Amino acid sequence: MTLTRGLRRILYALAALAVVIAAVIIGAPHAARALTIHYLSTQGVTATIDAVDVNLFTGRIEYRNARGETDAGDGFEIGRLAVSIDYPPLLSKRISLSRFALEEATIDIRRTADNNLRVAGVPVTGGGSSDGGGGWGFALHRLTVDGLALHYRQPEIGDQPAIDREIVFDQSGARDLVTWQTDNTVSVDADMTVGEGRIGLEGRVVPFGDELSAQFEIETNALRLELLSPVARRGGLKTFTGRLDAEQRVDLRYRADSGLDMDVEGEAEWRDSRLALGDGVTAASRQADWSGRVTMRLMRADGEPGSIETDGRLDTADLDLQAGGSSGLEADSAHWQGSTRTTLTADGIRAGLDGTLSGQNMSLTSGSDTRLHADRFDSRGTTRIDIATAEGAPGRITTDSALDATGLDIRGPAGFSLRQPQAHWQGTSTTTFAAAGPRIETDGRLTAGESTLSASGGTRFESPGFEWQGTTATTLAAEATTVDSDGRLQAEALTLAVGDSLTIDGTNLDWQGTTHTVADGAATRIETDGTLSSADFAFRVPESGDFTADTLEWHGDFSLDMAALTARRARGRVIASEARTSIAGADLAITSQRIVFNGEYAEQPAGDTLRLSVDGDVDGHEFAVMNTAIDAAWVSMLQGYAKHLSIDGLDDIALESLETSGLRLLGDTNTDVAVLEAVTGTARRFRLTDLRHYRLADLDIADADIHLRRDGGGMGVISEFFGGGASDATGGTNGDSEGGADSDPGSTFALDHLGVSGPRIQFHDVSVTPDVALNGANINFVLENLDTGQTDNRAEYRLALDVGAYGHLDSRGEVSPMGRGGLDMEADAWLRSLALPPLSGYMNAALGRRIAGGVADGTLSIDATNGELDGNLDTTLANFRLADDGGQATEIAFGINMDTALALVRGQDDLINFETAILGDVSNPYFSIRNLVREAILAGLRTALTSDYSPVGLLNRAKNAMMDLTRSLASRPVIFVSGKHYVQSEDRLYLARLAQAMREDTSIELTVTGHAVPGDRDGMALFHGEEVDVQNALDLRELARLRGEAVRDYLAARNVNPDRITTREPVVERSEAARPRATFTISGN
Template identity: 25%
Template sequence: MTQFGGRSVFWTRRRTIWAAVVLVATALMTAGGMWLPGWGLRYGLVRALHEVGWPRVTVFSADLSLFKGAVVVRELQAGDDLGSMLGIGGLDLRFRWKPLFSRRVSVERLNLSGVDVDVVRQGETVVVNGLPLTVSGGESTGPLWSYDVTALSLADSRIHVADGPLQAVVEVDRLDIQDLRSWEPDTPVRYALTGRINGATVAIQGTATPFATEPAFAAQVRVDGFVLAAVADVVRQAGGGALSGRLDVDAKLSGGMAAPLGASGTATWHDGGWTDGTVRFAAKQVSLALDSLRWDGDKVALAGTLGGQSIELEDGGVTTFAADSAKLAAAEAGWDGKGRKLSWRGGLHADRHRVAAPGIRIEHASLDWTGSTRFDFAAQATSFVHAEGRAEVTGAALTMGDVSLNAERVATEGMFEHARPTGMLPPLAGAMTAEAEQLALRSPGREWLTARKLDLRDIKLAPGAGASLGRLEAQELTALAQTGKDPFRPRLEARRVVLERASLAADGAMAASALTLDGARARVTRTADGILGLSAAGDGGGGAASLPKLALGRFRIGDGRVDFRDRSLAEPVSLRFDDVDVTADALDTARPDRQSPFTAKARLGVAQIAAEGRVRPFAAVPDGTLKANLKALELTQLSAYVADALGVHVQTGQLDADIAMTADQGKLAGNLNLLLSQFFIAQPDPDTPLAKSADMPVETVLDLLRDGQDRIRLSIPVGGDLSNPNFDISDAVGQAVGGALQTAVFTTLKVAFPLAGLISLVIDDAESRRLALEPLGFAPGLATLDETGHERLAAVAGLMKDHDGVTLTLCGVATQAADAPALAERQQGLVARLRQLVGKDPGAQAQMSERDRLLRLADSRAQAAKAFLAEQGGIDPGRLFVCRSRVETEETAVPRVDMVL
């Protein structure tokens, strides 16, 4: 049997319905003609309906007027013994006699009311109130009757349809059919219906040509509040899953045997839900505004808008899609009819759009797409999705684990493709441009990267070949900031960052022709735990072997600034480097043996710093060469380092330096040429490392190192290796002051003071190393200066006048070997004269004071030298000191005054 839904069955069934209507009317008239008057009509109706197959028939009243051509029936019921009854509350029929002679039934008006019909499909049979009717599309035999109905109406009626899982109750408030003429098949039949289907309000009106060779129809359909639960079982049995919600439709439909199906209008799905057990869909509302639809039985073409509110789509509990609202607008869309290609051109808008999958979540405040998309479902298709157009999102957020990427706005334009559906993977192929505003990469407590604007050009993606980028430009970039507990500001900022001709290979190798940072600002803060902002990240171990594959043609920092703070010292240090300009070429982690040339310039206050060289930064043991120059560095900025290393503070001073350094296989070799101008320190503690290394007053060392213009020149060699360099401030000064003292300092003084014949420099190693002038000799037992002593002290006075910071300590020395006999001899002469005067021998009292006499002699010699320098030489007595006198018992000791600087 032909199934419901076939087009030929549809039109054949419609013909059958109209034939049945005419048949009933004819039967009524025939019966009325055989059994007149009203009782005869009732009897005829009952008998006719019995013969049709309904044994139970009741008629409340019936009236026939042959002269008027009118039939009136009230409260007719017919049915089988067990089934439901066919009910007709009332029938009013107006007909014309004359056309009957031409085998044509002509009805002026047919009014039916209170009709109650139960239609049940059982296999290939349709049962109407227990009466089986077989629908066939075969051709009739014999002469046919024609008929026309000027006006037909059905009111206050009910039809219950049961077709397997389909249960429908059609309540007809009113059905009007006009101009139904089978003998004029091309005359349109007009119809209008108002009522309800399963409680949903229905209104249909339009025209049809059911008797035409190629039937056609046009209809305006309105349905309000149709509950989809009525067809849920039908959809489920058809494999369509579970369906729920309410449907409103306001549409225009047209079509026919020779015309494609067309439609326009709106449809709204309220509180919609659908699931097939794996995929679940729910929405507060889904609305379709159809501008046009055309279906020729094969291809589909349409234009319109599909929108939704509070949408949720879940795929097996793994991937979830949700949106507060979404709208899909199609300027044109098409389906090729073979189930392989779907094309669409238009726009997509979504508010509060969210996608979640294991380990990843994507959110947008708004999403807009304009362009064209093509889906190819064929197994041999090279691309499953091909899209061209422009997409823009606001309030974007991508979350992976505890890392989130946010942007206030992201826009991209171009083309991309998926080879086959791959879930959440990005496009496998594409060519596009993109831009983002207010971009931020964060994790709890850490702000890894932010940028006010990001612009990407010439992005290309290729299956299996990675990606390439023509140019990336970021504006107002910041990196490595910490929030929450113990916050700190970004470690790196840049006014502009430009990456050119970059690529990412399938194996993860990265390359770029140039990376430029303009207006960069780095904040480097050293603490006892390491560099702030970097120590927490760790180095990952593995040295160079753990580095990603990265090749960079040129790296440059222009107009940069470095703020350096050292909190690891007792006194914090703060340094600011301006006008930083750094360039490095040929950087490649895959070629660690490759040398990379570099240049660097910076300004520290008024100081100028410049460096250049070649390095191998990615070698297992980095090496290279360095030449650097430093001009006019204010040393007070480094006072905390000097205090930490040497225990002294810098009061004033500038440093000029030339540095030459080489590292080969980790071994250091080089030299520091230093020039210190106006270098003065605060009064040091005698226990400081510098004082101990020099073994003499620090001020004296610096005063002696200075030339006539208060400059100090030092040349310090550097050795060791990178892991333990033989170079720091304390070692350098210790070496200069200690190890090089006998050469550098002495030579400097001898050049500055050519009176070498009068002044010589010695090291007294008797007790400790001291810097001193050649001792001032005295005759045994005497404390008076001779001519040679006057000359020597005059030269010393000249030295001190040229070096205002030099002070002199005078230490008188008397000897047991030379001075004691001379004193004894003079004493004996004195005793003999006293004996003569007093007639007594002084005895033991004079012998016991010999050491005291030697100490007084030594002190008198020092005082004589001090008096000459102050009175004759013009030296401030405040710069002259007399130490405690001493007596030396060595046989080689000579009477003298030691002059210690």
């Protein structure tokens, strides 16, 4: 068959095409291998490929056993690489792969020291055209990877250590990757092995839209966190180590105009983890378990700081958080449940927490000497943490929570420490960590168990339990610890001690106010302003004394400076009940059932000692100054008010005035009786200088009862107070002072005016048998211008006193107790109607006899010059009788016994008159009961022998009898000394005869009228002014009344029934010639 030329040409062309196609099919694998090897060679990779299979019709290319290596030693080994290519039209500018498979391959990834990246030995450079490869697209419908090992290496770069990691992908893949579809969703499934760890990932990714998003689940087993170091470096981490087991669901979204948003939810377990930031912040934990959700907002395009939010539960063991070495937090275990928000700013990290936090053996440190430790810690509330990255910038922790802590131990600079086995806190706190030291500010309520606080200088605060509500600010600086507070503190009990120099104790303590405390290495200073109440309060200063009170209330400000000397200052008002102040080294204590002090008190350094100063007023109830040696009161009062007490050191103590009621002086030790008891007492202008010189302007004691007691040891309780009885009666005279003229004069006392008035005085002497008991009434004693420091000073005194039922004593004179040569004095005394039987004890002690009856009247005039006595006692005894002692006879003189002598001297008027001298010196007067009785009897004998039993005496008695028959007993008045109301000796005989007549005739009744005259005004100058005025007119009337009562009492003392004696209204006469007198009217038979 013959072919046409055209047909042959066609056949030739087809044959040529077939040859070409055959050549291409046969040579394609060889060309692909050659081109690949050539390309790798140009990149510095020496490669070999065992086999290449190319199927142009199906678009399948497969490499088997390909290997490559660079001179640096990195490269690749691929067991099988298969690619299936679709053939879209060329004009579409799209490359589409239906499948990409990589099996049993090892690829090296190396970052060089110049930060260049090489993958499989081939350099990877950034950049590229902005048109995305000229508009070409890429699609991969299925990617499978099995047995792929990626080996990443990086040398040490800067402060980053070298990295050598290998990641193996098994049975991993992706589907439906299409770059020209912006909403294309790529499915990802990966199983990676890193060393002993494993990462499993499954999810979906939308990679090519304006928003990159991904949702996947990730599971890790025993993953070493070091593999994340390259990523961590980009996030500012220096170290990220540990092992991670986790099951997480991740939702990630990224837009260039808004940043990266990522939500992670699930569980994670870290083991032996450690994280370190470039700014020195580190976190480490032996174990950390997390369950919850994490939301991250990072890479914000608008410049806003990134944030990380969490909501879940975290448990850690052996937690260690450090911030640049300046502060840190450690805990054996910690549990957190709640939400957090962390903001990453350019100048630091800010974190907010809301939930519950608990831990065991937690320690918070700041600097080298500030530490807070708790055995157990539970917190519920919100916390804000600010960590500054700039050098020197402060960090801050702010809380609003409820907190319970056990085993709390806080240590700070300058020896500060606080220990509380148990504490509960509810409120807010702000802790600022600055270079100078941390500052802690709080506002809330703190309830604590047993607490101990210590500071410099041996300062110690102890309490078994307290509650605080208010604000505090504590600064723990290297040079000092400062604490400021404003609130209320209530404590079961409290002890504040400053070494061995000061201790303050109290129970049921309640404080409300402000405090400012500064403690450094040398001292602790405390300043307060507020109110304090306490029970069982005690303020003890061993070198000065103690102050205790059952209850105490304080209103004012107080400061305490505890250094080498513990200075203190207070200004305000203190109210105390059952208060007691004792003086160190002295048998002295001051007690008060209730005391109020309003003023200032201070003890401030003056050289090497503290100087005491006080300025204020004192009001006391049941106040007493105690002699602790005998447990009795020097002075006590039911109520006392001291105005303007001023103490300027112990060498200058002054008091403007003291007003008392229920006054008692020298309280007895075994009875309820004091030496002096008075309704009121007033002292004015007191001053004590040098603890030796006392001065008092006025002392008035009204409505006083005086109790004097004498026993074998001396003057009873007075002897106990003053260390013994009176001076030895046989002691030396005043001229033998051991010290001579230049000896220390001792303490001095100056008293401008003393007035004592009262209804009663009692004297009880148990040193004799029978006891001597004398009662006095209507005391009126005045002492003027006493000054024991002035040797020539002569003080004036005046005394008026009723003695017994009808007796009376008046005395006046001058005394100089500190005369140059001894005691100087001039004194006169007048005694009327003193009952003698109560004095039987003295008679018995002197002569062995007792007094059955009798009354004494007399006058005493005594002078003392340089201690030498010169006195005279003129006495009249009426109705004097001795008790019948069973025939006992007492010899007096000349063989005459006492009974015989009394029978001789006692006449019809039953009077015994005598005088006796008082000689010797003040320490040994020549005077005794025996001498007094002897003088009385001998005087009576002389009178009887020379008068009554002599012819002259008989004639005289007969004359008197005749005269008595011719005039009435009542016709004669009793004459008194001007201004006085005592009976003179010349009238005693007359009144004795009147008493005798009234005893013999009981029908006689007597009316007595007292008279006062203008001439009495001179004598009345004893107590009032000399001019006769309205006041003196009243005094004259009172004097007249007393004269009538004096006569009545004189007769009643001589066994006349006082009911038979009537006193009329007193009469004040105006005639200058009238005599001071008392007149009588007799009625009856």
